[in-house]
Amino acid sequence: MNVVVCVKQIPDPVAPGALDPGTNTLNRSGKLIMDDSDNYGVEMALQLAGGEGDEVTLVSMAPGGETSGLRTGLAMGAAKAILISDEALAGSDALGTAKVLAAAIARANPDLIVMATESTDGYTGTLPVQVAELMGLPSVTFAKAISIEGSTIKVERQTEAGFDEVVCPMPAVVTVTAGVVEPRYPSFKGIMAAKSKPVENLTVADLGLDASQVGSAGSGQEITDVSESEARGSGEIVVDEGDGAQRVVAFLEQLKVI
Secondary structure (H helix, E strand, C coil): CEEEEECCEEECCCCCCCECCCCCCECCCCCEEECCCHHHHHHHHHHHCCCCCCEEEEEEECHHHCCHHHHHHHHHCCCEEEEECCHHHCCCCHHHHHHHHHHHHHHHCCCEEEEECCCCCCCCCCHHHHHHHHHCCCEEEEEEEEEEECCEEEEEEEECCEEEEEEEECCEEEEECCCCCCCCCCCHHHHHHHCCCCEEEECCHHHCCCHHHCHHHHCCCCCCCCCCCCCCCCCCCCCCCCCHHHHHHHHHHHCCCC
C-alpha cells in the first residue's frame, strides 16, 4: 500500500513572523520546519503502511527548494518525498495550492492520502477537500481513528457529540485531528538515514500546469492591508459589597449571555 502525506513547511512559529513588502504575504525565505499538525498525519500513515512492501511518500510545496521540514518526516520513517518549488507559486491561494498538490500526488498513484485538518499558519481548512474534488476522490474529515479492511477504509469521524463511523472505498483523502496518534521522535539513525532518502524536485511545468493557474496570477484573493490586532483592554473589577451577584448578572445580561 502506498500512502501519501501532504506536509506543509512553515516558518518556525517561535521566531517573530515577517511579511513580504508589497504582497503582505508571510515571508518564507528562511529555514522552514514541518507544521506541527502534520506530525500526526505522518505518524498515522507510518502505522497504516506497516506491512511489507508498504510505503509512505511525503508531498510538499515550498519556496527555495526547502527540505528541512520534509527531512523531519523522512527521519520519522517516510520512504521518499516530492517537493514542488517554483517562483511562479508565490502568492498561491488555497485553490491554487490544491491544484499543485493534486497534480503531484497523482504522480505517486497512492492508495490513501492523509492530511492535517488545517495548517497552523493558514487555518483555511479547505485544502484537503479541494484536493479530493480535483482528483475525483472521496474525502473523510476530522478522523480520530482509522483502520483499513482490504480496499475499504473505516474512519471514526470526530463530532461535537462523539464520533460517526464512516466507511468509504480507497483511494481516498482523509484528514486527521491532533491527538489521533502519538507522533514518534526521529531517532539518530532515522535522522542520518533521512539525509540519503530521495526527494524529487518538481516545477509547475513538470506538473503540466500553466503558471497563470497558480501563484498570485491565479489567486482569487489579494491581501490589501494588514493591521495590528486591537490590544485587549483592562477588565472591570467588581468589589462585592453585598450586591456582587446582581452586578455579575446585570453584566452577563448586557453581553446577552443570559
